[in-house]
Amino acid sequence: xxxxxxxxxxxxxxxxxxxxxxxxxxxxxxxxxxxxxxxxxxxxxxxxxxxxxxxxxxxxxxxxxxxxxxxxxxxxxxxxxxxxxxxxxxxxxxxxxxxxxxxxxxxxxxxxxxxxxxxxxxxxxxxxxxxxxxxxxxxxxxxxxxxxxxxxxxxxxxxxxxxxxxxxxxxxxxxxxxxxxxxxxxxxxxxxxxxxxxxxxxxxxxxxxxxxxxxxxxxxxxxxxxxxxxxxxxxxxxxxxxxxxxxxxxxxxxxxxxxxxxxxxxxxxxxxxxxxxxxxxxxxxxxxxxxxxxxxxxxxxxxxxxxxxxxxxxxxxxxxxxxxxxxxxxxxxxxxxxxxxxxxxxxxxxxxxxxxxxxxxxxxxxxxxxxxxxxxxxxxxxxxxxxxxxxxxxxxxxxxxxxxxxxxxxxxxxxxxxxxxxxxxxxxxxxxxxxxxxxxxxxxxxxxxxxxxxxxxxxxxxxxxxxxxxxxxxxxxxx
Numbered sequence: 001x002x003x004x005x006x007x008x009x010x011x012x013x014x015x016x017x018x019x020x021x022x023x024x025x026x027x028x029x030x031x032x033x034x035x036x037x038x039x040x041x042x043x044x045x046x047x048x049x050x051x052x053x054x055x056x057x058x059x060x061x062x063x064x065x066x067x068x069x070x071x072x073x074x075x076x077x078x079x080x081x082x083x084x085x086x087x088x089x090x091x092x093x094x095x096x097x098x099x100x101x102x103x104x105x106x107x108x109x110x111x112x113x114x115x116x117x118x119x120x121x122x123x124x125x126x127x128x129x130x131x132x133x134x135x136x137x138x139x140x141x142x143x144x145x146x147x148x149x150x151x152x153x154x155x156x157x158x159x160x161x162x163x164x165x166x167x168x169x170x171x172x173x174x175x176x177x178x179x180x181x182x183x184x185x186x187x188x189x190x191x192x193x194x195x196x197x198x199x200x201x202x203x204x205x206x207x208x209x210x211x212x213x214x215x216x217x218x219x220x221x222x223x224x225x226x227x228x229x230x231x232x233x234x235x236x237x238x239x240x241x242x243x244x245x246x247x248x249x250x251x252x253x254x255x256x257x258x259x260x261x262x263x264x265x266x267x268x269x270x271x272x273x274x275x276x277x278x279x280x281x282x283x284x285x286x287x288x289x290x291x292x293x294x295x296x297x298x299x300x301x302x303x304x305x306x307x308x309x310x311x312x313x314x315x316x317x318x319x320x321x322x323x324x325x326x327x328x329x330x331x332x333x334x335x336x337x338x339x340x341x342x343x344x345x346x347x348x349x350x351x352x353x354x355x356x357x358x359x360x361x362x363x364x365x366x367x368x369x370x371x372x373x374x375x376x377x378x379x380x381x382x383x384x385x386x387x388x389x390x391x392x393x394x395x396x397x398x399x400x401x402x403x404x405x406x407x408x409x410x411x412x413x414x415x416x417x418x419x420x421x422x423x424x425x426x427x428x429x430x431x432x433x434x435x436x437x438x439x440x441x442x443x444x445x446x447x448x449x450x451x452x453x454x455x456x457x458x459x460x461x462x463x464x465x466x467x468x469x470x471x472x473x474x475x476x477x478x479x
Contacts, residue, residue: 052374053222057314064251074291078341081312082354090339090358090360093363105367111405118407130368143160154181195289318338324446338421368382404426418472420468425464427464
């Protein structure tokens, strides 16, 4: 992508941009205060284009939701989303790591294209985000919550009407009293717990946007990025300890005991000392806290009477292994790391709410899907595909494979790898240090029987290599 085609990220800041920034500064002043008594009539969006809310969780294992069959977690918000929408139960990230996955969500592109290859690499500005595309097509846009990419402060996104995030503790933030940065200015947290704080900003932005005079009103797109379930796990007082009596053995692999952790070669962000069971309970409590504010957001949409014309999408950035394959990790090419929760509530698109979809969806599909919903053509540089047809019909055709890619970074010890996952098979080859993996996921969903080097694997390998090569196109290089 050349500099001329990159839009507002790289072109000189001109008079039009300055005028837009003046408007955003004014809007930020409105958003920072509550807006009491907003009339229902003022909340009507003067267009058939939907409002869009994309909600992102952190390290959220795809099975850790009540409606998905988890043995003890309570998630009424997720349950409601699934009941009123569609659960895409075969959703994956293409690079199983926080920062690259988030860049892929924003750009709709594979990691090798957008260039953010690990958690130590800053945002590259090499590709526009879907928020920029929507802003150029007359959407009010907001990024609220965890940015989670390194660099010197937060990036500059002049097209955003509202940018609320934090740089505290290297961008990881904290669960309580996290200082926020609102359109470039640091402000104190208004609410003690971080999911309440960022949800309040989202609600204020909706109200301020839809309370404008009809001639100025736009549909909105909100990117709402939560901190749960990232360690160290801390929940609000009324949720903290909620699962103290839960039998976590029902949720964890049989090989796990209460003291599983660093002693088993699982160095994971320095948090695995102490009771492994208590760590898992804390993880679930933070997810329940996030779920409560998702439920609160849904209730506000009802109160504003915009629920039918507002799409709500929830997804995680990557999965989380809790001892599967003797790993505590988010980086490995196993299903527990790759697989993501994805729920979509879109009343005007989905005619069979409360159902599931079997087709594969990816993190790189979020951007083109949101653009499709807004009636904006997909840019040529996006690798993802809109899953709107799948939402409309369970019989719609989905993709048959996707590329997996990962670049090792210090001090993590997972080697670089590239692989392909189809609807039935998975093949992974490492840069060094480990033998390749080949699994038949239909017969071996737990990935216990490596077929690489067996007669069966030898027959499957040429086809998988050809498919991987077609997807890769020599783009993934480990150096």
